[in-house]
Amino acid sequence: MRIAVIDCGTNTFNLLIAEKTGEDLQFIFEDKIPVKIGKGGIEAKVIVPEAYQRAVDAMKSYQLTLKKYEVDEVIATSTSAFRSTDNGEQLKQEILEKTGIDIRILSGDEEAAFIYEGVCWALQPEKDITYLIMDIGGGSTEFILFKNDEIYLKESYLLGASRILEKFKPSDPLTTEDLQTYYVYFEEVLGSHLVKTCHTHQPDILVGSSGFFDTLQKICYYKFHEHEPVNPDQLNFGVAINEFNACYNLMLPLNAEERMRIEGMTPFRAEMMGVSMLLVDYVIKKTRVKKIINTSYALKEGVLYEYLKNKKAI
DSSP states (O other), X not given: OEEEEEEEXXXXXXXXXXXXXXXXXXXXXXXXXXOOTTTTTGGGTOOOHHHHHHHHHHHHXXXXXXXXXXXXXXXXXXXXXXXXXXXXXXXXXHHHHHHOOOEEEOOHHHHHHHHHHHHHHHHOOOXXXXXXXXXXXXXXXXXXXXXXXXXXXXXXXXXXXXXXXXXXXXXXXXXXXXXXXXXXXXXXXXXXXXXXXXXXXXXXXXXXXXXXXXHXXXXXXXXXXXXXXXXXXXXXXXXXXXXXXXXXXXXXXXXHHHHTTSTTOOGGGHHHHHHHHHHHHHHHHHHTOOEEEEESOXXXXXXXXXXXXHTSOO
16 A cells, blocks of 8 residues: 655645555655745735745646555645645645645644654654754744653744744844844744743753754764764764754855855755754753754654554544
């Protein structure tokens, strides 16, 4: 049996095709399309025509891939840009009409729950270690704080990289004033809940999932580990705090075009890496985590895990 999961994110649409044979499960195809449906309108609660068309085109492309791989079950979800814009539901309906793919628009809580499932599937959390999962999307950022089987916090905040770029329209490169503006805003959004909860339940490890953290992993590999026996695509990849700080100091003075030339940079993420670095830096400083682990599993793997566990579509 072949199962496809499509995650329609604000920055990227992600496709995963898995084949289940008895107890054996293999990922046989994965793809990412940089759709950027939040660009140009997410703060005004609209998916602009150019982004709208990119979304439709991406799903038409995935429709052809699904036929090629003879997929039996398709599960498609969407997140912040669909649920927080006035025409997100319209886009969902047009995609259904043109491709036959029915997208479920997730709530922020559902999104965080699936990210948690995906990360735990990959990470296999150690006993008595407190983890803080952080998933930076285009429209929202999800945080899940947990130890063992107890979840202390599971929240989605309107702090996606595309959204906060649209909101503040910072200089390129970021100025000192931009940095101050963002840190004040992060404190307004996160200080009274996330930070306070982390002070009560001190996280040991920050777990980054997908998107920004995948790019950070590649940059850290080329900068610090290229000549070591390390697999740059390994499922769980440790990033030391001093390595993150070195990347922060490298990237913040650069503009988007200059960041494009950093080895390991995902080209379409170059524009957003500056504000994402700021957000992660804020979280590290406020929560006092000592280590970062990036895991390549996130929302779409969590959706697949739930499907396999329940033997039915979500």
